[in-house]
Amino acid sequence: MRTSELDTPSLVVDLDVLERNIAGMAALCKDIGITQRVHTKTHKTPEIAHMQVAAGSRGITCQKLGEAEAMVDGGLDDILIPYNIVGKPKLERLVNLSRRARITVAVDSADTAHGIAHAADVAGIEIPLLVEMDTGSRRCGVQSPAAVTMLAQHIESTTGVTFAGVMTYPSRASARAFIDETVESLGAAGMEADIISGGGTGSERASREMGCTETRSGSYAYEGMTRLGRSEDLNAERCALRMIVTIVSVPTTDRIIIDAGQKSFTSYPPSPYGHIIEQPDAKISAMSVEHGHVDTSECDRHFYVGERLSVIPLHQGMTSNLHDELVAIRGDEVEHVWRIAGRGRVK
């Protein structure tokens, strides 16, 4: 099948670009001496995770337990979930999943650690835990190196869990002091962080310099504006993900309407909402729920109903989460249709 035969809007990944991005990040991490533990939230697709592991990633990262379940179903066997897992339904699922694969979980409180420990202990297993540190992002995480050590000691003294290290997000040079103090504080208590996990894409060198042992980079696989920062930097050589859309209306000479809006692309601002590969001077100026509004006033050609365009979305992860299928193409040929198995797995 050719891409021109796909119904639209279709989410497609260019395999040549994807393979180049995966190889490039693997080479960079090898070069600077940091282990990859790729974050799969961007693509949520087991087939792509396998490509990343084959390129050298030591296991993967999944943001939610449901995504990890989808990845284990897809054959992945070593997963970090950098997310506090809380509540009876999830603890049962975590124990079940831990029987099928090596699952490491990050926690930031004794309450959360206790819940996991109790469920694991009853099941007769041990779950390795990282302590999440708030090194400046003001999201989750314990607030000081001393608090890391206190929680690590607590974990070490509790049946059902083991202390495996620490994690933070994102990696910033300013976090170095926090990590240095944490290593020192743990050492004074006779403990060691085997894993010091940082992230994400673009911060690999910062992670290395901060003393991280691994990086959870993820968005590099597709690349896109959330990292590259400017629409002008989006291009088909660097960005692997595209939406094939159809022009469904040409109501005026300066406007066309495409058949993909916020429910295909997400409502992630700002304008221009995406980059049109074939016609970079046509700007996606607004998005309704199911329509994309394109300003063609700077274009020197006519557009027609039924014409197709390829759009690089602004937020690859949010966009991927809206689609059941990912069409993997090489040139104009469809090579695979993959299920985005982690799509919607927010539980």
Next chain:
Amino acid sequence: MRTSELDTPSLVVDLDVLERNIAGMAALCKDIGITQRVHTKTHKTPEIAHMQVAAGSRGITCQKLGEAEAMVDGGLDDILIPYNIVGKPKLERLVNLSRRARITVAVDSADTAHGIAHAADVAGIEIPLLVEMDTGSRRCGVQSPAAVTMLAQHIESTTGVTFAGVMTYPSRASARAFIDETVESLGAAGMEADIISGGGTGSERASREMGCTETRSGSYAYEGMTRLGRSEDLNAERCALRMIVTIVSVPTTDRIIIDAGQKSFTSYPPSPYGHIIEQPDAKISAMSVEHGHVDTSECDRHFYVGERLSVIPLHQGMTSNLHDELVAIRGDEVEHVWRIAGRGRVK
């Protein structure tokens, strides 16, 4: 099952509120003398569409063909698709669907009308078409009353399609002149618009005053900030949709983190991103992809890991489109778990 046993984040609809909203809009439309043709894009759930039809809606509206397929699969039999349907795969699907239910489609160009006409003619069926008018929203639609008549004449003279009327979105008082001129222009050409379709929620009286025969109101079923406008107006008596979430981190005394972020709620701005029913003075100040950041500095109580909260989302339609299931509750009891059958049906 009780709501307290649901894994989180869970999207739930309060049936008492939903039923009240459905009955209220049906009564309003009966009172002012306009036919309802409810838009189902907000909920995408056939069971709710059936409740709306039972309350008096003459059929339903679906924004995309894929949503209409999901609704026909769910037993609905009279559907308007106010969207230009373009391209071979969709035309085949449209013809197949038209054999199973009465499907009316809006078009704004001869190209689109021709495509539908040809597919219908080959199949030996007739598809009723509305002409979409741009009465000021600058999205799709023909640009003048004369253009409506020209396209209507074109449709009338083409085998496979019939002219059934006109539609616009949204209904605004300023559109009245356009509609009056259109009716006059059609009349001079010996034609009549049986259907004059307007939308959406909140514009029922405007639609009636503009001369519309029907209103495609949709978001009234759930109600929410995209219509009510201010977080202060969101309340559990008016808003039927909620997300049950769990507090997964209490890192500081002025911040809690809930287990739902942009992939559960959508990235629809602005802050506060949703209204917490149990604790209105706790503000959802930011959202990561899978975390909700809640500012509790104005609250005079302590929060704990594992506690549950109910959040009214800001954009009911975008939020519904992220979830496979909708849990229908009455009080604290789960009455149904419905599949959001139209979720992700952007094709």
